[in-house]
Amino acid sequence: MSATKELTYSDVAEHTSKKDLYVVIHDKVYDTSSFVDEHPGGEEVMLDVGGQDATEAFEDVGHSDEAREILNGMLIGNLKRQEGDPKPKTSTTTSSSSSAATSSAGGLGVGVYALILVGGALAFFAYQYLQSSSQQKS
Numbered sequence: 001m002s003a004t005k006e007l008t009y010s011d012v013a014e015h016t017s018k019k020d021l022y023v024v025i026h027d028k029v030y031d032t033s034s035f036v037d038e039h040p041g042g043e044e045v046m047l048d049v050g051g052q053d054a055t056e057a058f059e060d061v062g063h064s065d066e067a068r069e070i071l072n073g074m075l076i077g078n079l080k081r082q083e084g085d086p087k088p089k090t091s092t093t094t095s096s097s098s099s100a101a102t103s104s105a106g107g108l109g110v111g112v113y114a115l116i117l118v119g120g121a122l123a124f125f126a127y128q129y130l131q132s133s134s135q136q137k138s
């Protein structure tokens with residue numbers, strides 16, 4: 001009956017049916033089976049995130065404190081992260097999480113831009129240097 005049970009993502013992913021539905025919110029694991037039918041937002045959205053990290057879905061709706069209390073009552077343990085697991089979804093807003101996604105996806109792009117900039121600057125200065133040294137000669 002301990003609430004400090006450690007579950008991995010693969011443990012959680014085994015509970016995706018309506019009668020056995022786990023979700024992860026803010027790195028905590030909840031057994032929402034008893035609540036699916038009563039969810040004011042409908043069972044469909046709950047089933048959609050069953051066995052997964054529902055932090056973003058849950059926070060995007062802006063659930064009330066009451067919703068958070070209900071959630072607390074369904075706590076069964078903590079998520080134990082393992083290598084290769086999806087990144088923690090701890091952001092409370094979509095904008096910050098989407099900007100994080102863009103910056104990680106754009107990692108290579110930034111490097112390529114930096115290379116072009118540095119290469120361009122080098123070429124520019126080399127050109128100036130050649131120009132000035134050829135002017136001195138004449």
Ligand code: HEM
Nearest residue numbers: 032040041045046049054057058061063064066067070071
């Ligand atoms: C997993 C635990 C969840 C709990 C305990 C929960 C609880 C609640 C509660 C109590 C409400 C009533 C309004 C409020 O008090 O904020 C609500 C509304 C709502 N929930 Fe959830 N919810 C959960 C997950 C989700 C997820 C994953 C979604 C995905 C989108 C979602 C979508 C909604 C929507 C759209 C409403 C508004 C329904 C309406 O006002 O017509 N909920 N939820």
